[in-house]
Structures are given as C-alpha cells and as structure tokens.
Amino acid sequence: MTSGQFVSNCTADAMARAAQSLKSGSLIAFPTETVYGLGADATNPEAVAWIYEVKGRPADHPLIVHVADMQDIAQWSDEIPDYAIALARAFWPGPMTLILKRSSLAQDFITGGQETVGLRVPNHVIALALLSEFKKIGGKGIAAPSANRFGHVSPTTAQAVGDELSQYLAQDDLILDGGPSQVGVESTIIDCTTQSPKILRPGAITEEMIEEVTKLDLSYDASEIRVSGSLENHYSPSAQVVLDEIPSQGDGFIASIEIPTPDGVIRLASPANNEDFARVLYAALRSADEQSLSRVVVKQPSGDDISVAIRDRLLRASRGR
Structure with a gap:
C-alpha cells in the first residue's frame, strides 16, 4: 500500500475533511493526551477490520471507542452505574477508559466478542475537534487503539506513527500532527460492570483518585475481561x-x-x-x-x-x- 497522508495544519476545515474521511471508511491517526490513536468509524466493520490489518492485531483484542462527550456513552451502554457517571464527570475529557456493559450499537467487531465495551473522551484539542466534526455528520464514535504495530511501543508523535505505519496505510488514510502527547502512557482502564470499580490497566488516573471520587474501595477480584494492553508482553522495542x-x-x-x-x-x-x-x-x-x-x-x-x-x-x- 502507498502511505497515508500527513496533515500538520489541523484547521477546522482539515478536521471536517478528516471526519468525512472517517465516514467514508478511511483510517485517521490522531493525537490524544495519552498516545496517538489509529481511528476508524466504530460502527463500520470494514473500516475497523482495516485497523486490525494495519496493526497486525489479534481479532479478539477489543478496541476503545472514543466519543465527543460523556452524554454519548448512553448509546454505547445500556447499564451505567452511578459511580461510572461520577468518574466520567470528574475525569473526562481525560486519560480514563470505562468498561461498561455494551448496547446493541457495540458490535462484536469492536468488543472482541465480549459483552462489554470500552469508552473514553480524550483530552486533546485535535481529538475533540475531530470527534465533534464526526458527530455533526452522524458519527457515533471513533474506535482507536494506539497507532503502532501490535505489541510495539506506542507512538507519542505523528512522526513515530508515520515511521511505523506508513508502509501499511492506504492512500486515503491520514495522520494528523498535533505535537507530542502530554501524558505519554495509555489511559487508565476501569471495569465498571460490578458493584465497585476495578483497574484493569493503570494510567494517569490513579487508585487514590478513583476511590476519592466514587467513595468506594476498589475491587481486586480476578477479571476475565480482555482489554487493550493487558498481555504479559507488550509495549516492547526491538532492544x-x-x-x-x-x-x-x-x-x-x-x-x-x-x-x-x-x-x-x-x-x-x-x-x-x-x-x-x-x-x-x-x-x-x-x-x-x-x-x-x-x-x-x-x-x-x-x-x-x-x-x-x-x-x-x-x-x-x-x-x-
């Protein structure tokens, strides 16, 4: 495949064009505060399948759906506990992903065949602008794992995305350059499907912060939910x-x-x-x-x-x- 196109001048017009590209089935690599994501229309099975192919990602490994604001999670989940709403109000936009019981909108190609879905509102001006433009044209959410080959080190700059993925991307795929990510490690993933929250992947939102907001002790029960970045070997350079x-x-x-x-x-x-x-x-x-x-x-x-x-x-x- 020929490489995707770099877009460094992320104007409002550029965001509108990128949203239209997503709607037509292309992939958009975009910055978030954590790392760069590789995004597709979360309701388009062919586009999501292209993410898996570009990344070399196992098909049963679920994707996180990025949405424009916390009100949008209601269409992706039929069961949102009060403590999950409290967390969303406290930390979104921000480096936190909530795992919730899925609605019919969240299909197997997003959830890895599980009955749960991961949702996040990122805290980056370009990510939020892209999500807002996508929502204006009927987009429900952007599925976006990190924009790197599966198991490799996550990218925190657009250049790192291009270096790693340009040979795999199609002509109409885009890489949006929003400068270096400010957090630098992936979002905290919190299981919100039980009576108390459980951290499935640590991040910038810490155990103490979660307990302070929810007034609940974290659960440490074993979880069978598969989430991004949960394999024993991951985030690895060649060295x-x-x-x-x-x-x-x-x-x-x-x-x-x-x-x-x-x-x-x-x-x-x-x-x-x-x-x-x-x-x-x-x-x-x-x-x-x-x-x-x-x-x-x-x-x-x-x-x-x-x-x-x-x-x-x-x-x-x-x-x-």
Whole structure:
C-alpha cells in the first residue's frame, strides 16, 4: 500500500475533511493526551477490520471507542452505574477508559466478542475537534487503539506513527500532527460492570483518585475481561529492556535526572519527575531502536502515582514482544 497522508495544519476545515474521511471508511491517526490513536468509524466493520490489518492485531483484542462527550456513552451502554457517571464527570475529557456493559450499537467487531465495551473522551484539542466534526455528520464514535504495530511501543508523535505505519496505510488514510502527547502512557482502564470499580490497566488516573471520587474501595477480584494492553508482553522495542540493573558499556539508559550516567553508557532520557518519566518513556525506547542498541536498562520510578503505570508498561516491555 502507498502511505497515508500527513496533515500538520489541523484547521477546522482539515478536521471536517478528516471526519468525512472517517465516514467514508478511511483510517485517521490522531493525537490524544495519552498516545496517538489509529481511528476508524466504530460502527463500520470494514473500516475497523482495516485497523486490525494495519496493526497486525489479534481479532479478539477489543478496541476503545472514543466519543465527543460523556452524554454519548448512553448509546454505547445500556447499564451505567452511578459511580461510572461520577468518574466520567470528574475525569473526562481525560486519560480514563470505562468498561461498561455494551448496547446493541457495540458490535462484536469492536468488543472482541465480549459483552462489554470500552469508552473514553480524550483530552486533546485535535481529538475533540475531530470527534465533534464526526458527530455533526452522524458519527457515533471513533474506535482507536494506539497507532503502532501490535505489541510495539506506542507512538507519542505523528512522526513515530508515520515511521511505523506508513508502509501499511492506504492512500486515503491520514495522520494528523498535533505535537507530542502530554501524558505519554495509555489511559487508565476501569471495569465498571460490578458493584465497585476495578483497574484493569493503570494510567494517569490513579487508585487514590478513583476511590476519592466514587467513595468506594476498589475491587481486586480476578477479571476475565480482555482489554487493550493487558498481555504479559507488550509495549516492547526491538532492544531488550532490563529493569533496575547496572548498565554495561554500550547499553541505553533511562533513569531520573539525579541518577548519573555510567561511563560508556548511552543516556536515552533523564526525566525530572514521574510525570516527565511517563511523557518521555516511549520516545526514549524508540530512540534505542533508532540507534540500533541491543539493550536498554531502566531504573524504574517509585511511588503510587503515574509511576504505577510506568512500572506496568516497563514490566510488559521487559518480556519482549
């Protein structure tokens, strides 16, 4: 396939054209605050199938549906608990995905054959403009996993999307350039199908934040719901990712700014705090591959904030693809 088209000047007219492209069955890679997504009309089975083909994604791996505002979730779910509404009011637009019982609108090709659907309102001006324009022409939502090959490192810039996917995209597919993602790791996924919420994938919305809003203790019961990024090995560069070891000569190294770089080691990132760590992590892992490094050593951040999500992604990355 010939590569998709880059769109860097994301004007209102460009957003309207992109929405029409979605409606006609094309794919649109677009920025969110977390990572870049690869979007299709969530009600179009052929377009969604094209996402799976471009990504090389297993067919039973569900997609997250992005909607323009929280009122839109009612058409995707028939059963929305009060605590899910409280979470949506508190954190949308934002880096949080709610797993709810699906309505008839959410078909098997979106849910991976499950009776649940993942929903999110992203917090990025371009994503929201695209969703708004799509809604104006009758669009119900945009299905969008991360815009990378399955199991690889998620992209946080349009250039990273193009580098990885341009050879797979069709002529009419688009890549919208909205600058680097500001959160840098994927959304918190919360199971809202039981009496109390359960985190299925950690992100910037933390356990403490969820409990404060819902006034409920989180559930830790086992869940059989499949969600994005839940496989044991995921988010992996070609380089081997090694955690909390002393780097050797020629290794790449990612560690907070106060940790010095040993002689002969290639510094990939020196984040100033945990939020900065999340923001630069994926770009640093991609840089290791660009430099053909065979090993990357990461000194993991501590804490119970977004560092929980960082450690989750690093553990999966360390297991390879």
